[in-house]
Amino acid sequence: AQSVTQLGSHVSVSEGALVLLRCNYSSSVPPYLFWYVQYPNQGLQLLLKYTSAATLVKGINGFEAEFKKSETSFHLTKPSAHMSDAAEYFCAVSGGSNYKLTFGKGTLLTVNP
Amino acid sequence: DSGVTQTPKHLITATGQRVTLRCSPRSGDLSVYWYQQSLDQGLQFLIQYYNGEERAKGNILERFSAQQFPDLHSELNLSSLELGDSALYFCASSVGGGAGTDTQYFGPGTRLTVL
Numbered sequence: 535a536q537s538v539t540q541l542g543s544h545v546s547v548s549e550g551a552l553v554l555l556r557c558n559y560s561s562s563v564p565p566y567l568f569w570y571v572q573y574p575n576q577g578l579q580l581l582l583k584y585t586s587a588a589t590l591v592k593g594i595n596g597f598e599a600e601f602k603k604s605e606t607s608f609h610l611t612k613p614s615a616h617m618s619d620a621a622e623y624f625c626a627v628s629g630g631s632n633y634k635l636t637f638g639k640g641t642l643l644t645v646n647p
Numbered sequence: 648d649s650g651v652t653q654t655p656k657h658l659i660t661a662t663g664q665r666v667t668l669r670c671s672p673r674s675g676d677l678s679v680y681w682y683q684q685s686l687d688q689g690l691q692f693l694i695q696y697y698n699g700e701e702r703a704k705g706n707i708l709e710r711f712s713a714q715q716f717p718d719l720h721s722e723l724n725l726s727s728l729e730l731g732d733s734a735l736y737f738c739a740s741s742v743g744g745g746a747g748t749d750t751q752y753f754g755p756g757t758r759l760t761v762l
Binding site: 566568570576577578579580583585624633634635636637638639640 | 649651678680682689690691692695702703705737739744748749750751752753754755756
């Protein structure tokens with residue numbers, strides 16, 4: 535079985551500050567990890583994914599995430615927050631013959647001017 | 648725009664009724680996935696179809712069923728609706744059907760309200 539825990543259901547940062555959204559996973563097989571973003575009243579958009587190549591993954595909109603097997607983590611970061619980053623962010627895991635995505639509960643990011 | 652389309656965008660119906668949600672995958676994608684997003688359960692995988700065949704099943708109720716047609720569009724049928732079925736229903740598609748690395752592209756969702 536696979537699971538994802540996102541620490542912090544709500545994160546608030548100032549514009550220009552570092553964004554750090556935490557994700558820890560549990561998987562009995564080598565995991566594939568994903569970060570999706572959901573803007574209000576929209577579907578999910580893929581930010582980045584880890585598929586066992588480089589452990590530091592760069593995504594769209596300046597986001598990146600680092601896979602740390604020893605910590606079972608895949609935290610999402612962005613050096614400088616922008617107002618347009620305000621959205622809900624979901625971490626997800628899949629792996630092995632299990633094609634489905636198992637999502638975390640999501641983290642709502644608020645960016646203050 | 649992900650290329651995945653879902654209709655209708657909004658659906659309001661009464662308890663006990665039956666509804667059909669429709670999804671058209673991205674051109675070239677063979678897999679279709681259905682997810683339910685609700686405040687209490689979060690995003691939950693319901694079911695996956697690959698090239699017309701059911702591939703994987705998640706937390707899908709017996710009152711719910713789905714199918715994928717020869718043109719690869721998919722329909723999710725929800726029957727004997729209850730208040731608790733009110734949620735956002737997402738369809739996603741991917742090229743393949745077996746690799747966990749497959750990127751799933753999500754549609755805009757159908758918001759179902761059961762009164």
